[in-house]
Amino acid sequence: MDCQKIIDRVYAEVKAGENLGQVAAYIPELSKIDPDRFGICLTSIDGRQYRAGDAEEPFSIQSIAKVLSLSLAFACIGEPIWKRVDVEPSGTAFNSLLQLESENGIPRNPLINAGAIVVCDILCGYFREPKKELINFIRRAANQPDIDYAADIAASEKSTGYRNFALINYLKSFGNIHNDIDQVIDLYFNLCSIKMNCVELSHTFLFLANNGVQLESGETLLDSSRTKRINAIMQTCGFYDEAGEFAYRVGLPGKSGVGGGITAILPNEYAIAVWSPRLNKKGNSYRGMKFLERFTTETESSIF
Ligand code: DON
Numbered sequence: 001m002d003c004q005k006i007i008d009r010v011y012a013e014v015k016a017g018e019n020l021g022q023v024a025a026y027i028p029e030l031s032k033i034d035p036d037r038f039g040i041c042l043t044s045i046d047g048r049q050y051r052a053g054d055a056e057e058p059f060s061i062q063s064i065a066k067v068l069s070l071s072l073a074f075a076c077i078g079e080p081i082w083k084r085v086d087v088e089p090s091g092t093a094f095n096s097l098l099q100l101e102s103e104n105g106i107p108r109n110p111l112i113n114a115g116a117i118v119v120c121d122i123l124c125g126y127f128r129e130p131k132k133e134l135i136n137f138i139r140r141a142a143n144q145p146d147i148d149y150a151a152d153i154a155a156s157e158k159s160t161g162y163r164n165f166a167l168i169n170y171l172k173s174f175g176n177i178h179n180d181i182d183q184v185i186d187l188y189f190n191l192c193s194i195k196m197n198c199v200e201l202s203h204t205f206l207f208l209a210n211n212g213v214q215l216e217s218g219e220t221l222l223d224s225s226r227t228k229r230i231n232a233i234m235q236t237c238g239f240y241d242e243a244g245e246f247a248y249r250v251g252l253p254g255k256s257g258v259g260g261g262i263t264a265i266l267p268n269e270y271a272i273a274v275w276s277p278r279l280n281k282k283g284n285s286y287r288g289m290k291f292l293e294r295f296t297t298e299t300e301s302s303i304f
Helices: 003-016 028-032 062-077 079-083 098-102 113-126 130-142 151-160 162-173 181-193 198-209 224-237 240-249 286-299
Strands: 039-044 049-053 254-256 261-266 270-275
Touching: 003 039, 003 049, 003 286, 028 151, 039 198, 049 198, 062 079, 062 113, 062 130, 062 181, 062 198, 062 224, 062 254, 062 261, 098 162, 113 130, 113 162, 113 181, 130 181, 130 198, 151 181, 162 181, 198 224, 198 261, 198 270, 224 240, 224 254, 240 286, 261 286, 270 286
Parallel strands: none
Antiparallel strands: 039 049, 039 270, 254 261, 261 270
């Protein structure tokens, strides 16, 4: 199978089709992005890389980063993490407050905003310098020391982040935030701000396709049993109220972000990153979904 040929063809087909949806505007800095950017990179566990389009253009990975903070927190504290956050799909929007009231401030899963904020609180309780430890973990996964928080995007989100402030205060009222809310929300906004390009992003997620082991360094970032669980959570919760649709159309564990990125993995094979900033109504990249659906169909590489 000529992977580059398939990527080039599917890329050209999707690019020739319509580009529907809107760029996320509730974070002012994200609304400045050219909506027609489109990049792809697939990195395989045998070290090969296939690219198309704007694969080297950095963008804010937003919620995709929640998988990395979750991996670190799970590696640090193990099973007790599930006392603070559940593992059920929410069927609601990523920023919903609804279920928290009837579920005693325990977020449905760690990939919705409420759950990711609790994970940031766990990291704040565990580390003396959580911001530094988190970016170090992500740099080790990426095997790239230059990956960093984007201060302008974090500040931009903070200036309009009313929902997330509501969520953290509400969580705190249930006793499910143990640290200072300013410190925790700062970590959360910084986490979401991180910039990568598709090449770096697919490379960063490769450890989840490789039983938790970083390819070049050989470091075990997460043991294989926990890696499997993170992938299960991506499969069931990575696309919020569109998780079923993504499983149905693409058939891989994955995660989206409102910057227009999507990452997906095929265990023991590859990690792929797609970026196209226009989002559908559920907040997931319109072209990203289309590309992955066609790519996994043509390569017959779904997990099902
Ligand atoms: O908290 C927020 O709303 C954003 N920083 C992240 C949301 C996001 O990426 C949802 N994903 N599709």
